[in-house]
Amino acid sequence: MSATSPGSADNVVARIERLPTSWWHVKTRIIVGVATFFDAFDALAIATVLPVLVPLWKLTPPQIGLLISAGFLGQLIGALLFGWIAERFGRMPAMIWSIALFAVMSLVCAFAWDYNSLLVFRLIQGIGLGGEVPVAAVYISELTRAQHRGRFVLLYELVFPIGLTAASLLGLWIVPHLGWQWMFYIGALPAILALVLRTLLPESPRWLAGRGRTAEAEQALSLIERETEKSLGQPLPPPKPGTATRGQRASLADLFGELYLRRTLVVWVIWFSAYFVNYGLAIWLPTIYRTVFKLPLDVSLRYGLITQAVGLLGTLICALTIDYVGRRLWFAVAFACTAASLALLSLTAQPTAEQVLTHMTIAYFFVSTINIGVYLYTPELYPTRARALGVGTATAWLRFASMIGPTAVGYMIAGGISSVFLWFSVVAAIAAVITAAFAVETKGRVLEEVSP
Secondary structure: OOOOOOOOHHHHHHHHHOOOOOHHHHHHHHHHHHHHHHHHHHHHHHHHHHHHHHHHHOOOHHHHHHHHHHHHHHHHHHHHHHHHHHHHHOHHHHHHHHHHHHHHHHHHHOOOOOHHHHHHHHHHHHHHHHHHHHHHHHHHHHOOOOOOHHHHHHHHHOHHHHHHHHHHHHHHHHHHHHOOHHHHHHHOOOHHHHHHHHHHOOOOHHHHHHOOOHHHHHHHHHHHHHHHHHHHOOOOOOOOOOOOOOOOOOOOHHHHOOOOHHHHHHHHHHHHHHHHHHHHHHOOHHHHHHHOOOOOHHHHHHHHHHHHHHHHHHHHHHHHHHHHHOHHHHHHHHHHHHHHHHHHHHOOOOOOHHHHHHHHHHHHHHHHHHHHHHHHHHHHOOOHHHHHHHHHHHHHHHHHHHHHHHHHHHHHHHHOHHHHHHHHHHHHHHHHHHHHHHOOOOOOOOHHHHOO
């Protein structure tokens, strides 16, 4: 079969690049976005229930940090496991099984009877949580053409901070009125989506073509084209010759070879640093307000909600402008602003709750844009044959950082919260320098051109 035959890799790329954004693309973002929304909701649910569980189970700061980190240890395992599954068996099976796992385990978490049981349940749930988001990001990226890819992908990724904000907002009312278990009951809802997802969306044509399954790739892409023409009400323009793709299998060179090594190391730094700051501080915030500043439960949760809402605003601004600003400049500036805000807070000897709220909200505004932006950036750095593996490996650093961050806060907080903010500021500052100096710019470029 020739390289330009229907269903071949080059043919699939050329046809995807001529597809305008249509209702089918929006529908796809909504369907996958529902799962990603609940992934975020379940990830942050622990932050909203901890202010109740800490006095109920008489938890110490190290125990709190370990409980938070257990979920992220599971997510680290899940990112690697489901990244491999997505490369071996396809994007859709990986998404379906990861969604089913984290949803079912959310229900199980609601029946936890003590600290140790919840610790184990969150660890298992984390495997599903860690697998869904990176595979979903790869899937959405592979359906998208180069023009305005940043806006398209990040408007989908907005559902993650929306899920975080929803967890804070619903937790504000649900936890005091219905009990902490209801946060986990709600988190079990996407199990329904896992049952029907395979009938709603096709497999990634790029992945099918890369695996040599040209007939299936042609079938999947033809479905997308028919749906797009139907929503547009007119025929599609003819495909233009695109960047030639290599018909080779994935190897370690796709992560660590001459072309990709710098990309891999830089993007690992971005993932680790952004989420070390994000989850290290954001998940602890309601508990810090409750235990350090002795604020009432509703005020503690409300302060956490304010921070999440401002972070959501930052991600929206990022989604609408990153195609113009570029990935490298945006990340470097956002890291620098995060570092500056936390450094100023660390210089305050005895900060008030309101000062912590102000500076943390400013820092969260900037770091949140990196948190979703890197889901756009990482799939752009790797070829289709290794994209899910590259993203899964990179997000493993997210989980590693998220596991270390909350635990580190649990031990450092005894020395005063100012020292905690200082260390997180240093991490963000180092990431700003590395990103500005070594990151590769990818805006407006076809995936196969960026990553042959």
